[in-house]
Amino acid sequence: MRALSFNAPDDVTLVETPTPEPGPGEALVRIEASAICGSELHARPGENPGHEAAGVVEQAPAGSGFAVGERVGISAVTGCGSCSWCRSGVQLYCTVDRRMHTAMHADRVAVPASALRRVPEGTPARDAVLISGDALGVPVRALRRAPSHAGERVLVLGAGPVGLGHVLVRAHAGAEVVVVEPSAYRRELALRLGATTALEPGEATGAAPALAIECTGIPACIQQALALVEPGGTVLQSGICRSVEVSPTATFVAREVTYTGAWYYADEDYPEIVRLYEQGLPAERLITHDFGAEEISAAYRAFVSKDSGKVVLDWTA
Numbered sequence: 012m013r014a015l016s017f018n019a020p021d022d023v024t025l026v027e028t029p030t031p032e033p034g035p036g037e038a039l040v041r042i043e044a045s046a047i048c049g050s051e052l053h054a055r056p057g058e059n060p061g062h063e064a065a066g067v068v069e070q071a072p073a074g075s076g077f078a079v080g081e082r083v084g085i086s087a088v089t090g091c092g093s094c095s096w097c098r099s100g101v102q103l104y105c106t107v108d109r110r111m112h113t114a115m116h117a118d119r120v121a122v123p124a125s126a127l128r129r130v131p132e133g134t135p136a137r138d139a140v141l142i143s144g145d146a147l148g149v150p151v152r153a154l155r156r157a158p159s160h161a162g163e164r165v166l167v168l169g170a171g172p173v174g175l176g177h178v179l180v181r182a183h184a185g186a187e188v189v190v191v192e193p194s195a196y197r198r199e200l201a202l203r204l205g206a207t208t209a210l211e212p213g214e215a216t217g218a219a220p221a222l223a224i225e226c227t228g229i230p231a232c233i234q235q236a237l238a239l240v241e242p243g244g245t246v247l248q249s250g251i252c253r254s255v256e257v258s259p260t261a262t263f264v265a266r267e268v269t270y271t272g273a274w275y276y277a278d279e280d281y282p283e284i285v286r287l288y289e290q291g292l293p294a295e296r297l298i299t300h301d302f303g304a305e306e307i308s309a310a311y312r313a314f315v316s317k318d319s320g321k322v323v324l325d326w327t328a
């Protein structure tokens with residue numbers, strides 16, 4: 012089968028590899044679509060960092076509840092399934108056997124059956140990738156951890172694929188979304204996804220937001236978010252960031268700001284993701300580029316250029 016061989020973001024190819032053999036408790040999925048995630052740009056040579064994919068079940072373990080031929084999305088994170096965190100739907104916190112699954116830029120992948128996500132009847136594969144992976148998973152977990160209400164001001168710092176997902180989900184929830192992003196292409200895209208204002212870094216952001224979602228990981232931006240949010244407001248850190256110097260007295264005591272974070276999404280978040288999708292959340296607007304699997308190096312080029320949102324590969328081509 013075909014699979015990605017990653018050397019560097021500007022040096023990727025498809026290679027022939029053996030089809031994976033599903034182990035005990037694992038399912039084999041024929042991939043129909045996969046999406047590129049920003050974290051892949053830091054992959055090591057020789058890896059296949061793909062972890063957002065959807066396809067058709069070819070083999071499923073007995074008792075999994077999934078049928079051969081069924082279209083599914085795939086979660087990149089599974090837990091042991093039996094500890095108290097896993098049983099309460101937060102496999103992200105599992106310390107017994109938390110595993111992250113990759114190798115999904117390929118014709119087939121073997122993953123634990125607990126990674127499979129049932130998608131609504133008739134969901135296209137490229138939408139299934141979005142609802143079962145980072146694209147909607149990250150912003151919906153963030154929404155559940157730091158809710159925003161209709162009419163509330165939300166500031167999103169950084170409108171890469173993650174920030175754009177936050178824009179889409181918060182705008183759908185009725186928030187007034189202000190975006191700060193250096194790329195003109197992505198500012199334009201943020202407006203199409205429902206942001207009311209899209210600014211360049213350094214421009215005045217207007218009235219203090221109740222919530223700031225920090226997606227750049229840059230220390231100066233984190234400090235800016237903590238300073239700009241209204242007293243009693245919340246800053247949600249989305250994704251990894253560097254260390255930053257903060258005055259707890261000035262920020263958390265005097266201004267009573269809450270600083271929290273969210274990573275990926277948990278089993279418990281999935282019903283809400285599906286509910287929003289079925290309610291008409293226009294997830295597909297996050298996708299700006301579609302490529303056939305054979306065009307994988309052009310796909311990475313489009314992703315790295317930053318003149319893109321989600322970039323999706325079609326493995327049926």
Ligand SMILES: [Zn+2]
Pocket residue numbers: 048049050062145
């Ligand atoms: Zn990711």
Ligand SMILES: [Zn+2]
Pocket residue numbers: 090091092093094095096097098102105106107108
């Ligand atoms: Zn567990």
